Amino acid sequence: MGNSIALVNEDKLMKIHIHTNEPQAVFQRLEKLGELEHTKVDDMQEQTRLVSAETSSGGSVSILAFVPGEGFERIYEDLGVSNCFIYGDTLPSPEEISEALNTIDSEHIIVMPNNSNILPSVMAVRDITTKKLSIIPTQTVIQGITASYGFSADDTVSDNVDSMNGFINDAIGLFVYQSVLNTKFGDTELKVGDWFVTRSKDVLGVGASAADAVFTALEKLKTEDITDAAIYQGDGFDPRALEDVVNNIKKILPEANVDDHFGGQNRAALIISLE
Numbered sequence: 001m002g003n004s005i006a007l008v009n010e011d012k013l014m015k016i017h018i019h020t021n022e023p024q025a026v027f028q029r030l031e032k033l034g035e036l037e038h039t040k041v042d043d044m045q046e047q048t049r050l051v052s053a054e055t056s057s058g059g060s061v062s063i064l065a066f067v068p069g070e071g072f073e074r075i076y077e078d079l080g081v082s083n084c085f086i087y088g089d090t091l092p093s094p095e096e097i098s099e100a101l102n103t104i105d106s107e108h109i110i111v112m113p114n115n116s117n118i119l120p121s122v123m124a125v126r127d128i129t130t131k132k133l134s135i136i137p138t139q140t141v142i143q144g145i146t147a148s149y150g151f152s153a154d155d156t157v158s159d160n161v162d163s164m165n166g167f168i169n170d171a172i173g174l175f176v177y178q179s180v181l182n183t184k185f186g187d188t189e190l191k192v193g194d195w196f197v198t199r200s201k202d203v204l205g206v207g208a209s210a211a212d213a214v215f216t217a218l219e220k221l222k223t224e225d226i227t228d229a230a231i232y233q234g235d236g237f238d239p240r241a242l243e244d245v246v247n248n249i250k251k252i253l254p255e256a257n258v259d260d261h262f263g264g265q266n267r268a269a270l271i272i273s274l275e
Helices: 023-031 044-056 070-078 094-102 119-125 141-148 157-167 210-219 239-252
Strands: 003-010 013-019 061-067 083-086 108-112 132-135 172-178 183-185 188-190 195-199 202-207 228-233 257-262 270-274
Touching: 061 070, 061 141, 070 083, 070 141, 070 228, 070 257, 083 094, 094 119, 108 141, 108 157, 119 132, 141 157, 141 172, 141 270, 172 210, 188 202, 195 210, 202 210, 210 239, 210 270, 228 239, 239 257
Parallel strands: 061 083, 061 108, 108 132, 228 257
Antiparallel strands: 003 013, 172 195, 172 270, 183 188, 195 202, 228 270
């Protein structure tokens, strides 16, 4: 019926966000489960068109998202984010961020750093730019994706900021790496060639392959409510290994939709979003 589902439980009220081509069918299904207090339907393609039009004609608000690979630029565009700063191994300086902001022809810009190490530079830019900035404190590219669910071209800047902040933590972000040396990550010993999965600063799984590490990581998570998994392939990741990763995700999440995309990021071999 749909995907990219997000649920927020507030006392006796539940907020539901879903991407679907059949909104009325969703409403009819939900009416059987309880009373619908407020409903809203946004056309994502129309939102993308409106945001792009605002950017080119001096509109009041635009979004700037920082992404670790070119593949994410298209993914964000599909969510209505028409301005992306693609970075690689070197993080952008405040001066580079200011230059990027100056290319956006909007009165107000909502910024998503999508990296905890970029956030301080974004904060510093406020002192050197003439743009009005609202900063959504996203620490990963996955948080930026879910925050984008809360954007509506019809809402005010203030309403958008509140809504986007409310969606930041609506997905679990996993990052898959291969160790290039014998090292220690937190309390976990890693050998050259080991694959490992992190969530925030914690190592959740280690294995001889990416698929094994992902399987071990998923076993440690509460996955009963997860309905969607998205895999973003890094630049250079062997596509032949992807099938094993997908199969191991489906072993833990047999009912979930599993999609794969090209992210193009340099550091993480895979980035996985669980919603």
